[in-house]
Amino acid sequence: MRMGHTVNFKEELAARTARAEEVLARFLPPQEGPAKELADAMSYSLLAGGKRLRPVLMAETFAVFGGEGAVIEPFMAGMEMIHTHSLIHDDLPALDNDDLRRGRPTTHRVYGEAAAILAGDALLNYAYETMCRAFGMGHDTDAVARTLSLIAEKTGIRGMLGGQSVDVALEGKPIPADTLSYIYEKKTAALIEASMTAGAVLAGADEADTAVLLEAARKIGVAFQIRDDILDVEGDQAALGKPVHSDEKNNKTTYVTLYGLAEADRCVQKLSGEALALLSGLKADTSFLQELTRAMTTRRF
Ligand code: GRG
Helix, strand or coil: CCCCCCCHHHHHHHHHHHHHHHHHHHHCCCCCCCCCHHHHHHHHCCCCCCCCHHHHHHHHHHHHHHCCCCCHHHHHHHHHHHCCCCCCCCCCCCCCCEEECEEEHHHHHHHHHHHHHHHHHHHHHHHHHHHHHHHHHHCCCHHHHHHHHHHHHHHHHCCCHHHHHHHHHHHCCCHHHHHHHHHHHHHHHHHHHHHHHHHHHHCCCCCCHHHHHHHHHHHHHHHHHHHHHHHHHHHHHHHHHHCCCCHHHHCCEEECHCHHHHHHHHHHHHHHHHHHHHCCCCCCCCCCHHHHHHHHHHHCC
């Protein structure tokens, strides 16, 4: 198992999460000057202690496909900034109107709604500013450009934001199964896809391996979202760091409302199994990615 000096997955994950935390803190804008309050709100949201799954996934696929050096770091930071922007905006009164995120009051509860909108916008923009730094790091610029481009695509109208827009438009209405799948593949899986393929593309993985990773990531991402639906019903607010029963409050159609808890759980297991089969079919050592897939799809937080 390619996990450094230890084969203990929990310890290894903790070490990789700590590295992601360290990278994030290093790439944030300084909290000084006239826009200090904006930098404070960005830092408050970003350093609030999420699971850091996306940068960890990205760093791992970079390493699995032979990537070396620090060029992955601006992408790790950028991806977590994009993810955090989506959480800040999703919690706003106009969307889910939630008060708790990552175990702390949401950004708009602390800084006010206008400042939270700006902090989300600023994180999204700063993500690209940060990732563009990779051009000056002596890495293959074509690989850097392709990595940036795939992240932009998976974040925007053809990815996360496209899915979120359909989710919002259909709130409180019955959603057909194929539309719900579209929403999950875009709103949630797209950033997991971006994270897993970005590391590989930056490292120079070939198209066939990247396509397998993309397919595995889509399955992991959809399973992760269905697990989120399940935890919203039977999870624990203290462990999750965010309110439960938020979907019910917002009258949302989810896998749980559409198929019931038991069938939703079967879907998670099926998707997880298919993703594991895809990962284990790759020639590279995907043992850590497989452990992480299991952890993401059986999580309680
Ligand atoms: C841009 C407003 C806007 C929304 C985009 C991603 C998203 C759509 C909204 C965020 C809220 C949400 C339910 C996202 C689905 C994906 C998901 C389960 C996110 C939570 O990710 P975790 O569990 O969070 O990795 P941490 O806090 O650990 O980083």
